[in-house]
Amino acid sequence: MTQLPPGLAPRLVAFCDELRREGLSVGTSEILDAFEALQTVPWTEPADFREALAATVAKSQEDRRAFELLFDRYFFRAAEAEALDREVSEDRRYEGSERLDLDQLREAIRQAIAEGDDGEMRDLARLAIAAFGRRGEGSGVIGVDVQRIRRTLGLQTQPRPDAEEEALDRDQVARFERHLRRELERGLIERTGQLPPSRPLAELDRALPTSPAQDLTAVHRAVTQLKRRLATLGHEQRGRRRGAVVDMRRTMRASLETGGVPLRLRYRPRRPRRPEIYVLCDVSTSVTSASVFFLSVLHALHDSFRKLRSFVFIERISEVTEVFERERDFRVIAERISREGGVADVSGYTDYGRVWLEFGELIAEDLDPRSTVIVLGDARTNGREPHAEVFARIADHAGRTFWLNPEPRLYWNYGDSVMAAYEPHVTAAFECWTTRHLENFVNVIAGGKPLAET
Amino acid sequence: MAKHYRLACIRRGTAAPYHRGMEASSQDRGMPQSVADVKESLEGVGYLADEPAALVAYLALKLGKPVLVEGPAGVGKTELAKAISRATSRALIRLQCYEGLDEAKALYEWNYRKQLLRIQAESTGEGDGDPTWDHIFNEEYLLTRPLLAAIAAPDPVVLLIDEIDKTDQEFEAMLLEVLSDFQISIPELGVIEARTQPVVVLTSNNSRELTEALKRRCLYLWLDYPGVDREIEIVRLHAPELDEALARRLVEVVHMVRQLDLKKPPSIAESIDWARALLLLGADDIDSSVFERTMSIIVKHRTDIDLVADRVGVKLGGPQLGEAAG
Numbered sequence: 001m002t003q004l005p006p007g008l009a010p011r012l013v014a015f016c017d018e019l020r021r022e023g024l025s026v027g028t029s030e031i032l033d034a035f036e037a038l039q040t041v042p043w044t045e046p047a048d049f050r051e052a053l054a055a056t057v058a059k060s061q062e063d064r065r066a067f068e069l070l071f072d073r074y075f076f077r078a079a080e081a082e083a084l085d086r087e088v089s090e091d092r093r094y095e096g097s098e099r100l101d102l103d104q105l106r107e108a109i110r111q112a113i114a115e116g117d118d119g120e121m122r123d124l125a126r127l128a129i130a131a132f133g134r135r136g137e138g139s140g141v142i143g144v145d146v147q148r149i150r151r152t153l154g155l156q157t158q159p160r161p162d163a164e165e166e167a168l169d170r171d172q173v174a175r176f177e178r179h180l181r182r183e184l185e186r187g188l189i190e191r192t193g194q195l196p197p198s199r200p201l202a203e204l205d206r207a208l209p210t211s212p213a214q215d216l217t218a219v220h221r222a223v224t225q226l227k228r229r230l231a232t233l234g235h236e237q238r239g240r241r242r243g244a245v246v247d248m249r250r251t252m253r254a255s256l257e258t259g260g261v262p263l264r265l266r267y268r269p270r271r272p273r274r275p276e277i278y279v280l281c282d283v284s285t286s287v288t289s290a291s292v293f294f295l296s297v298l299h300a301l302h303d304s305f306r307k308l309r310s311f312v313f314i315e316r317i318s319e320v321t322e323v324f325e326r327e328r329d330f331r332v333i334a335e336r337i338s339r340e341g342g343v344a345d346v347s348g349y350t351d352y353g354r355v356w357l358e359f360g361e362l363i364a365e366d367l368d369p370r371s372t373v374i375v376l377g378d379a380r381t382n383g384r385e386p387h388a389e390v391f392a393r394i395a396d397h398a399g400r401t402f403w404l405n406p407e408p409r410l411y412w413n414y415g416d417s418v419m420a421a422y423e424p425h426v427t428a429a430f431e432c433w434t435t436r437h438l439e440n441f442v443n444v445i446a447g448g449k450p451l452a453e454t
Numbered sequence: 455m456a457k458h459y460r461l462a463c464i465r466r467g468t469a470a471p472y473h474r475g476m477e478a479s480s481q482d483r484g485m486p487q488s489v490a491d492v493k494e495s496l497e498g499v500g501y502l503a504d505e506p507a508a509l510v511a512y513l514a515l516k517l518g519k520p521v522l523v524e525g526p527a528g529v530g531k532t533e534l535a536k537a538i539s540r541a542t543s544r545a546l547i548r549l550q551c552y553e554g555l556d557e558a559k560a561l562y563e564w565n566y567r568k569q570l571l572r573i574q575a576e577s578t579g580e581g582d583g584d585p586t587w588d589h590i591f592n593e594e595y596l597l598t599r600p601l602l603a604a605i606a607a608p609d610p611v612v613l614l615i616d617e618i619d620k621t622d623q624e625f626e627a628m629l630l631e632v633l634s635d636f637q638i639s640i641p642e643l644g645v646i647e648a649r650t651q652p653v654v655v656l657t658s659n660n661s662r663e664l665t666e667a668l669k670r671r672c673l674y675l676w677l678d679y680p681g682v683d684r685e686i687e688i689v690r691l692h693a694p695e696l697d698e699a700l701a702r703r704l705v706e707v708v709h710m711v712r713q714l715d716l717k718k719p720p721s722i723a724e725s726i727d728w729a730r731a732l733l734l735l736g737a738d739d740i741d742s743s744v745f746e747r748t749m750s751i752i753v754k755h756r757t758d759i760d761l762v763a764d765r766v767g768v769k770l771g772g773p774q775l776g777e778a779a780g
Contacts, residue, residue, distance in 0.1 A: 027670055033519065037673075040516045041489065041509070048489055051509045059669040061524070061676050249558075252566045256590070260573045 005043065009035070015074050016057060022070060024063050030056055076182065080189050105131055106153050113155070113172045118179075125179040128153065129187065142184045146177055223300035223438075244268070276307045276370055278363065278398070282377030283337065284314040284350040293433060294376040294406070295334055299324065309363075312337055313355045313377075317362070350380060352418070353387030360390055367397035375403045376432075379412070379419040388421040395425040404432035404441065486512055492541075501530070501537035502680075502688050510675040511538055520633045520654035522618075522669060525677035527659055528721020532616055534677070535655035539612035544653065547607070548614045549600040551621045557628055561638060562602045565595045591642040601632055602646065610650040618668075619658040626668050633671045680722070682709060688722060693729040703740050704729055708752060710766050720752035728752050742770040 012034065016026045034056040041048040050071060058067040105127060112120040132149050155173050250266035258264075279301060281294050298310050302324040309321045323336050367373070373394065379386075395401040403426045405412065405419065412419040423429050430441045486492045492515070493508035503511065511534070514521045523531045539546035549560055569590045598606060604613040618626070632638060636648035656672065658664060680688065685705045690696060696704075705725065712719045720728075728751045737744045745767055753762050 025666060029670060033517075033673075036517055037513050040513060047505060048509055051506045052513060055506070055510050055513060055673045055675060059522070059672070059674040064674075064676060249566070252570065253564060256564075256566060256569055256573070259577075260570050 008043065011078055012038075012053075015070070018070055018074055019057060019067065022066050024058065024066060026057050033057075076185075080186065084189065084193060102131060102152070109153055109155070109176070110168065113168050113176050116172055116175070118175070121176050122179045122183070125176065125183050129180065129183055142181060142188065145184055146180050149180055150177065223297065276366075276368075276372070277301070277309070278367075278371060278373045279308065279310045280317070280355070280359065280373070280375045280377070281310065281312050282314070282350060282375075283312045294404075295337070297376065297438065299333060311359065313350070313359075315349065315351045315354060317355045317358045319362075349382040349384075350377070351384050352377070352379065352381045353385040353390070356387050356390040356394060360394055364394065364397055367394065369399040371398045373398040373401045375401070375426075376406070377403075378405055378407050378417065379403075379422055380416045381418050383416055386418045386421045388418075388425070391422055392425040395427075401426040402441070403429040404437075405429060406433045407431065486515060488512070495541040496537050499537050499540040500691060501533060501541075502684065502691060503534070503537075504680065504684060507534060507675060507677060510673050513673055514538075514653050514655075515542070517673075518651040518653075520656060520672045521675055522656045522658065522664070522672035523675045523677055524658045524660050526679065526719065528719070528723060529677045529679055530722055531657040531677055532614065533723075535612055535614040535616075535657070538653055538655065539614075542610075542612070542653070545607070545609065545611045546614060547600050547604045547611050547652075548616060551615065551617045551619075551625070553620055553622070555621050555625060557625075559599055560601050560625070561599050561628070562640060563597045563599065564591070564642075565597050569595050593643075596640075596643070601629075602638055604652045604654075605632065605636060605638055605646055605648045607652070608649065611652045613652045613654045615654065615656045617659060618656045619660065619664065623665055626665050630667055630671065633668070679709075679712060679719075682706060685709075685722065685725060689725055689729045692726045693733060695733055696729050697738065700732065700738065700740070701729065704732065707740055707745070707766065707770070710769070711752060711762055714761060714765055716753070716758045716761065717755045718753075718758065724752045740770060742767050745770050 013031060016031050016034070019026050034053055037052040037056050038049065041052045043049050053071070054064060054067050058064040105124070109121075109124045109128065112124050128149055129145075132145070132152065150173075155168055155176070244267040247266045247268040251262050251264070254264050254266055255262040279298055281298055283295075301308055302310065309319060310324060311317050311319050320337055323333055403419075403422060407417070409431045411417065419429070430437065432438055432441055486495065489505075489509050489512045492512040493503055493505075496503045496508065496511065510521055513519065515538075523534060525531055536546060538544075572590050572595075596602075600613070604611050615629070618629075633654060636651065638646045640646065656668075679685070682702070682705050685708070686698075686701050689701050689705060690698070693701075708720050708725045708728070728748060731748055731751050732740070732744070735744070735748070737748075746763065749759065749762060749767070753759050
């Protein structure tokens, strides 16, 4: 066991406090775990120290990301505060920079960035700041300085046709920028003799880096959860208890209390049946921004459910189940739907009333209490008859009806939105334009809305 | 009471707090001294752990805390548990989770057939004349399931609870007693305590958010797909005859495939399988024709195959261009 140096314990507790302020749930038991863990790894090894602490207090990938950001910041500030306290300063920090000219420096930095050596980058960041300072271009604002230095050094991440140097790796340049920022901060603290106030993490920094492909993956993940929820929810209590199968094992077990005579029968729990899902998706211009998202939801749903029929509508409704089953590539699907959907008649404005009438004719017979209808749309009828009574009949036939609206709840029923006409008939209506909302939808229906839950 | 050899540490009545690490002396053998030790011994059994994985494995052994491993499918979460079991020469007890898993299948069950026979024997006067209630609720009539087996094992074991996210929250709640105190309460019998400290590894594919209570009791490890260089090492460890340049090419292609939005991205095990297949075929480069013939090893869905052939296959170039390797 290695003992933690005195003075570290309060710092760790303060660090955990800071984690809590950023929304990580760090319990006392976790802090105790952290201490226990840190006694088994040498605290002088920064990588091990950090990993051991992370393993005990950051319990998800998002938490881990926040942890990384806070860890750097907290211990940097702690070290600087200590240095201020003891009046330690580095007089000779920029030694040697006079001998380097800007071109040499630029070359050295490019190389360090390409090789990705942290120590080297840090030293060069200091040199760059010194060289920059001598030219008298420092603005005193750290963010501005970082960008100016970066521009002076010509570190671009986009390949440009006129530049003879090749583009650098974005992550590596970001790392170099972090060093620059850190060193500038250090200089500032030393000059002013005090720490700048600490600010909470920006939401932007905290979020995991995403790309469109990842968004699609997130949709897929939410839909996988949705599948599990829909499959197990609300069906258990439907219908009478007929055709129940006796569970021999449990009956025998229960019979022990009566001396081996099976007085009470135990039944096997009923397996939930596979849900049938009908998804209706508005693809008109008023929901253009949302319809890409909706189509990707639909796309993901098709991956997860076998008994799924999907429809798109504007003025008329059209079944696109087949398109989704045949095509895999999302872009091709989007194209084919817009080309072959045949859902816009003349005006290109959504006509919900007509859509219900058509849907009712097309499908009403297939609907039964086991089916779930999900409508993705903004309920903007462009002033046409909403035919809420037809929708009510559809909702009545189906076991459950959910409405996902791509507009914030605030905008519902403003203008030509007739959400109020439909809302009483659905099991639940949700606002939904991000994967987070989608997950929320999944959670809410998983949380057991007043559906046949006893 | 000769039958009590299996579950010797049953304590009847109220549960008193149990102090972990009591048996430290008996467990010190085989206890690693440093993170590097763990890394080395894992490597010795064919598992190349990265820094965080080795550290968490070390902490798990040292502190006796369960480890929750999350990450995409096929990054070696389950394999990590197996490797720990091999490296520490502990037996591996595995509990595969699925929807509807209940305590009768995870913890213990009463052997009702045997109990019934006993009762009947009593009633017909063939028994030993001691028809007390206690009698049919003792260890003789208990069927151990993985969790109880791990707790009651005389030698330290590695308990793998695989895909915990597949079960429901109620099951998680049931696990809490096992994970924090390493004990199981059986209403008819009392509390069964662990005699040795099992290493517990829980894996999750992140398909559902686990409860705070469970996470709180675990060390957390996020495993991701390894970087190119480490995956090359892994592939070369399992297919040592593979040419270095070819291994690099293979891993780069696999990484390219993982970038696409697939139903099932290729796992590390599949990279290894692919490497072995290439060895068997005697291929010395991955060009589009080799790729076409063998890609079913790394891509398993028909729709995925189309997508991969479309996006990756064309990038590889024809056979005549494939002179880069070698």
